[in-house]
Amino acid sequence: MTQANVLLENKKTNFIPDSFNGRKLKNGLFLSIVILFSLITISLVFLIIGTMIFKGYHQINWAFFTQTPPNTFEAMMAKSSETLIPGGIINGITGSLYMVALASILAIPFGVLIGIYLYENSKQRYAGMIRDITDVLQGVPSIVIGLIIYLWVVVHITKGYSAFAGSVALSIMMLPLIIRSTEESLKMIPDSLKEAAIALGTPYYKVVWRVLIPTSFTGLMTGILLAISRILGETAPLMLTALGNPAINWNIVKPSSAVPLLIWQFYNDPNMVDLIWSSTLFLMAFVLILNLLAKWIAAKRKF
Amino acid sequence: MIQVSSDKILKYLLFVASLLILLISGAMVLSLVQGSMLSFHQFGWKFLVSDKWDPTSGSEEYGALLFIAGTLFTSVLALLIAIPMAFSTSLFVAEYFRNTRLASVVSTLVDLLAGIPSIIYGLWGFYVLRPFIVDIGLSAQGYGIFTSGLILAIMIIPYATSLTNTTIMMVPNELKEAAYSLGATRLEVIWNVIIPNARSGITASYILAFGRALGETLAVTMLIGNSNKMPTGLFSTGNSMASVIANQFGEASGLQLSSLIEIGLLLFVITTIINAIGKYIIKKFA
Numbered sequence: 156m157t158q159a160n161v162l163l164e165n166k167k168t169n170f171i172p173d174s175f176n177g178r179k180l181k182n183g184l185f186l187s188i189v190i191l192f193s194l195i196t197i198s199l200v201f202l203i204i205g206t207m208i209f210k211g212y213h214q215i216n217w218a219f220f221t222q223t224p225p226n227t228f229e230a231m232m233a234k235s236s237e238t239l240i241p242g243g244i245i246n247g248i249t250g251s252l253y254m255v256a257l258a259s260i261l262a263i264p265f266g267v268l269i270g271i272y273l274y275e276n277s278k279q280r281y282a283g284m285i286r287d288i289t290d291v292l293q294g295v296p297s298i299v300i301g302l303i304i305y306l307w308v309v310v311h312i313t314k315g316y317s318a319f320a321g322s323v324a325l326s327i328m329m330l331p332l333i334i335r336s337t338e339e340s341l342k343m344i345p346d347s348l349k350e351a352a353i354a355l356g357t358p359y360y361k362v363v364w365r366v367l368i369p370t371s372f373t374g375l376m377t378g379i380l381l382a383i384s385r386i387l388g389e390t391a392p393l394m395l396t397a398l399g400n401p402a403i404n405w406n407i408v409k410p411s412s413a414v415p416l417l418i419w420q421f422y423n424d425p426n427m428v429d430l431i432w433s434s435t436l437f438l439m440a441f442v443l444i445l446n447l448l449a450k451w452i453a454a455k456r457k458f
Numbered sequence: 459m460i461q462v463s464s465d466k467i468l469k470y471l472l473f474v475a476s477l478l479i480l481l482i483s484g485a486m487v488l489s490l491v492q493g494s495m496l497s498f499h500q501f502g503w504k505f506l507v508s509d510k511w512d513p514t515s516g517s518e519e520y521g522a523l524l525f526i527a528g529t530l531f532t533s534v535l536a537l538l539i540a541i542p543m544a545f546s547t548s549l550f551v552a553e554y555f556r557n558t559r560l561a562s563v564v565s566t567l568v569d570l571l572a573g574i575p576s577i578i579y580g581l582w583g584f585y586v587l588r589p590f591i592v593d594i595g596l597s598a599q600g601y602g603i604f605t606s607g608l609i610l611a612i613m614i615i616p617y618a619t620s621l622t623n624t625t626i627m628m629v630p631n632e633l634k635e636a637a638y639s640l641g642a643t644r645l646e647v648i649w650n651v652i653i654p655n656a657r658s659g660i661t662a663s664y665i666l667a668f669g670r671a672l673g674e675t676l677a678v679t680m681l682i683g684n685s686n687k688m689p690t691g692l693f694s695t696g697n698s699m700a701s702v703i704a705n706q707f708g709e710a711s712g713l714q715l716s717s718l719i720e721i722g723l724l725l726f727v728i729t730t731i732i733n734a735i736g737k738y739i740i741k742k743f744a
Binding site: 178179181182185186188189190191192193195196197199200202203204206207210265268269271272273275281282285287288289290291292294295296297298299302303305306307327330334358359360363384385387388389390391394395415418419422431432435438439442443446 | 464465467468469471472473475476478479480482483485486489490493542543544546547549550551554564567568569570571573574575576577578579580581582584585586612615643644645646648666669672673674675676680700703704707708718719722725726729730732733734737
């Protein structure tokens with residue numbers, strides 16, 4: 156670039172061909188367009204998050220985190236007397252945490268194992284096929300995952316909408332993310348580390364358990380946190396599996412609520428509209444914190 | 459001896475775990491096909507080209523065409539809107555302000571867009587974008603193909619930029635320097651050196667972003683208008699494949715349920731093909 160600048164400077168002082176002015180103009184114009192469009196893109200982030208904060212902050216209070224949502228009538232009364240809508244989203248918070256925890260328990264062990272398998276057999280044709288199918292799985296629309304889990308779990312296993320069905324749907328969405336992030340972070344471990352362990356006669360399971368997993372631990376954590384933050388806001392698959400519940404539910408075979416499900420419910424009830432933005436603000440803050448935590452861990456990692 | 463056998467156990471364990479992926483994906487396809495059998499027997503291939511969707515019992519008739527059209531129209535529009543935005547952002551981050559603090563701030567903000575859940579986009583579209591479209595007089599209600607396409611475009615920008623950024627960064631510096639030394643302007647370098655060299659990666663990332671747009675559910679459901687008719691123009695309302703599943707699944711049973719599952723199967727097939735093309739381009743040319 157510096158060379159080019161020198162060349163341009165020389166051209167300016169000595170000799171300016173007619174065509175160069177037009178080219179320079181185009182060059183500057185293009186740069187302005189690039190900057191303008193980039194500014195529009197990033198201003199969207201501020202617009203969306205700003206809307207949430209501006210419209211949502213006044214409903215955030217103690218009750219918001221400790222009570223279940225009001226019924227339509229209570230919300231309507233509050234609205235007509237212009238007071239804050241009573242109640243909160245505790246059933247959604249517990250439901251989300253419950254289902255995400257269950258989904259993690261299902262998805263993380265398998266995801267890590269399959270990730271290790273792909274890393275160890277990366278050249279094999281079968282492993283390549285598994286990798287391709289994992290990619291396909293990652294691209295499956297979330298609503299289709301919801302449909303499938305409805306057919307599997309809601310119809311056959313729990314005989315009705317249930318927290319378990321929701322967890323299975325979320326775990327299937329997590330699985331490909333964890334597999335790929337495990338494989339990618341294992342790939343970054345220097346071969347010499349593994350070779351050193353093998354040269355000492357360490358059995359293979361110990362190489363995995365004492366070398367591969369500890370050295371790639373931060374990478375694994377980053378992948379897991381990102382996967383959780385990705386599924387935390389999923390609504391469509393839960394509509395077809397967990398359905399929603401006006402009360403706190405810990406029973407695995409009963410319908411359960413989740414924060415995104417509550418948002419959908421508030422959206423469909425004109426009296427509850429004021430609760431929408433505080434709920435999205437809460438959800439977004441949660442997702443964002445997980446994201447930042449993942450980025451922070453990733454920035455600190457060595458391999 | 460013990461060591462050898464424990465090694466073997468672990469190897470088998472890993473292999474068995476990998477079978478889970480085959481099992482899940484195989485069972486997925488199987489149960490989608492099985493679930494849509496009822497509808498397939500009733501309507502056959504006509505399901506794909508019929509634009510009738512009538513759940514009135516007695517004269518039930520279902521076809522997927524108007525939902526396929528709604529999904530494709532919104533997604534193509536989203537891609538057309540997203541490309542200039544995403545490509546500008548990519549050039550900003552990976553070329554013009556490469557390795558500066560400004561670039562890392564911009565790319566973090568764009569990543570943030572990917573972290574916002576679909577339902578929040580839908581709400582924002584409904585409460586902010588839709589009234590805005592009504593205000594500037596583009597459409598009376600603000601629902602429709604255009605509004606959904608716009609919100610989808612915002613949603614897929616981060617997916618379109620991330621891979622493009624990497625491929626633009628990978629264009630060898632020597633090539634760019636050679637062009638500069640011949641007196642090329644920055645624009646000419648971008649046009650004649652960077653784009654031709656990064657072409658396959660850029661194409662792949664836009665195809666994958668398109669695949670994302672196809673499967674988006676709630677954001678589209680909240681904005682497309684959910685009217686079961688063929689979209690006739692940019693501001694006409696319509697319905698998409700994912701939306702009709704989300705909207706009608708709760709009350710559906712029998713033939714209607716089976717038809718919805720068949721739409722799910724179609725959506726699965728379409729997104730899988732699009733994603734496979736994207737991945738193939740990455741593998742082949744990168």
